[in-house]
Amino acid sequence: MLTIYAIPHSLYCAKLRIALRHKQLDWKEEPPPSGVGSDKYRSIIPSGNLPTLKDGEFVLGDSEAIIEYLEEAYPDNPLMPENPRQRARYREMSRFHDTRLEPALRQFFPLVDPATRDHDIIGAAIIAMNARLEQLGTMLSGFDNGQLRLFDCGYPITFIWLRVITDRLGTAVQWPENVVAYDNWLSSTPSVAEEIAHYMPHVEAWLATKLGTTQ
Ligand SMILES: N[C@@H](CCC(=O)N[C@@H](CS)C(=O)NCC(=O)O)C(=O)O
Structure with a gap:
């Protein structure tokens, strides 16, 4: 199961969820531990970016990088063409x-x-x-x-x-x-x-x- 760190009104978290929905992937969502910008959250993702994805041990920030990663790691229901x-x-x-x-x-x-x-x-x-x-x-x-x-x-x-x-x-x-x-x-x-x-x-x-x- 994928985990995303997100906050409710974040536009870029919504952007990522649209990709997850399109690709029919299951995910769970968590708030950033100890809050936005906290040291604890930055120990998980140094940039403090929301959204951040956790796929097993692999942690990745930035909606665009995450969607490109999902596209390669989970190729069903593609969002990108071949050409x-x-x-x-x-x-x-x-x-x-x-x-x-x-x-x-x-x-x-x-x-x-x-x-x-x-x-x-x-x-x-x-x-x-x-x-x-x-x-x-x-x-x-x-x-x-x-x-x-x-x-x-x-x-x-x-x-x-x-x-x-x-x-x-x-x-x-x-x-x-x-x-x-x-x-x-x-x-x-x-x-x-x-x-x-x-x-x-x-x-x-x-x-x-x-x-x-x-x-
Ligand atoms: N280019 C980034 C922008 C994301 C962004 O601006 N996220 C805001 C929330 S909408 C954020 O990370 N805020 C917390 C912070 O900057 O510490 C992406 O696509 O993920």
């Missing part, structure tokens, strides 16, 4: 999520709490996000949606956060038409739909703490 150029393209798309789109989303998180909300920063975050969404729309035009792929695991959760946060802030970003179609397709795939059902309560709980609406 080297297609594989490279999937990796490019996945890194665009992890190093470009999601960091643009991260700018919004501190803006949810009314105490740290700043309208100039919101405006700048929207401009930066619109540029990334436009780039994503162009990059997606080379793909047909059929079966879930490596790079599909990160995007749906980032899209959810972007929608709920911009809604709560009473603002909006510009969604290219094909990105909306991509999001709709992603949400209709079984592994993503299952993860969304599992994950949404944690999104709502996080928002409630930031907005001071917890009971």
